[in-house]
Amino acid sequence: MRAIISSIKNKTKEIFKNKIARTLFYRDVLRYNFPNLLKSSVPISSEAEKCLSEFRKNGYITFIHKFEELADYIDKEYFIKYEQNQLDENLFKQKRIIDLNARDGDKYRRTGLETSLYISYRDPMFEQLLCNKDLASLLYNYFKRQPYYRNPVHLTKDSFSREIIGRTSSKYHLDGGFHQLTIILSVNDTEENDTHTKYASGSHKKYRYKSVADRDSISESWVEQNWPITRIVGKKGSVHVFDAGNGFHKLSEQLNSTRKLFFINVTCGSHIQLAVNDKLEDIAYLKDKPLLIQNMFKKVCA
Numbered sequence: 001m002r003a004i005i006s007s008i009k010n011k012t013k014e015i016f017k018n019k020i021a022r023t024l025f026y027r028d029v030l031r032y033n034f035p036n037l038l039k040s041s042v043p044i045s046s047e048a049e050k051c052l053s054e055f056r057k058n059g060y061i062t063f064i065h066k067f068e069e070l071a072d073y074i075d076k077e078y079f080i081k082y083e084q085n086q087l088d089e090n091l092f093k094q095k096r097i098i099d100l101n102a103r104d105g106d107k108y109r110r111t112g113l114e115t116s117l118y119i120s121y122r123d124p125m126f127e128q129l130l131c132n133k134d135l136a137s138l139l140y141n142y143f144k145r146q147p148y149y150r151n152p153v154h155l156t157k158d159s160f161s162r163e164i165i166g167r168t169s170s171k172y173h174l175d176g177g178f179h180q181l182t183i184i185l186s187v188n189d190t191e192e193n194d195t196h197t198k199y200a201s202g203s204h205k206k207y208r209y210k211s212v213a214d215r216d217s218i219s220e221s222w223v224e225q226n227w228p229i230t231r232i233v234g235k236k237g238s239v240h241v242f243d244a245g246n247g248f249h250k251l252s253e254q255l256n257s258t259r260k261l262f263f264i265n266v267t268c269g270s271h272i273q274l275a276v277n278d279k280l281e282d283i284a285y286l287k288d289k290p291l292l293i294q295n296m297f298k299k300v301c302a
């Protein structure tokens with residue numbers, strides 16, 4: 001009898017390992033998306049709760065808090081210093097800043113991405129945004145489980161002074177299979193006639209857990225006829241969150257316009273791209289934070 005039970009157990013394990021665990025459905029839907037049945041929500045302020053219901057409805061929100069001081073700081077300490085070659089060289093040596101254009105032969109600059117830097121989580125100024133309780137609870141309750149920062153903090157400056165081709169994000173797409181949310185902090189003011197991201201409000205509901213592999217199969221007019229389009233613009237310091245994994249979005253490039261962003265993606269733990277030289281114990285501002293917030297850094301700063 002024991003031998004039969006053990007054989008059934010082994011067979012089940014084998015089927016799980018070889019058949020189920022390898023499927024996209026398990027990897028993208030079950031493993032990283034199934035709600036935490038024991039804790040599907042955390043306490044949330046009434047202001048953030050209102051913001052959450054709008055987020056659920058549209059797949060996009062402008063966050064309730066603004067961070068002008070942080071935007072000014074990022075502009076001065078990173079973007080401007082980078083342009084003036086004044087960033088501390090040690091930060092590059094220690095891989096606490098990675099210049100993606102220098103690393104990849106200017107390939108981003110050729111598509112209008114003038115500046116593209118990965119920067120360390122350690123900067124204490126980031127605490128106010130990355131450890132914001134309203135933001136953390138909003139993300140948790142949207143996913144109905146623990147959210148995790150997915151990749152290094154990314155600073156980008158788009159500057160289109162001529163017609164640009166070849167940016168894959170210029171076509172409507174889903175960040176397919178990632179089930180990820182994107183958080184962007186506007187570092188400079190942008191209006192509708194500046195370079196911005198367009199988001200098809202409500203499309204995240206129809207495309208939940210689906211991916212569209214071929215971006216060329218999605219026409220701009222089809223998206224814009226089917227969903228109201230939100231233009232993600234705002235004053236410096238404004239924070240925008242959108243469901244990039246499930247909702248259609250695209251870059252709308254405008255000539256002679258500059259957009260500077262601090263951005264970061266959040267998933268339920270999938271597709272983690274390690275912050276190269278940050279370990280959890282290096283992030284001093286995390287020490288007194290609640291578990292929900294510490295956990296958000298746990299995978300990317302492993």
Ligand SMILES: [Fe+2]
Pocket residue numbers: 169173174175244249
């Ligand atoms: Fe995208």
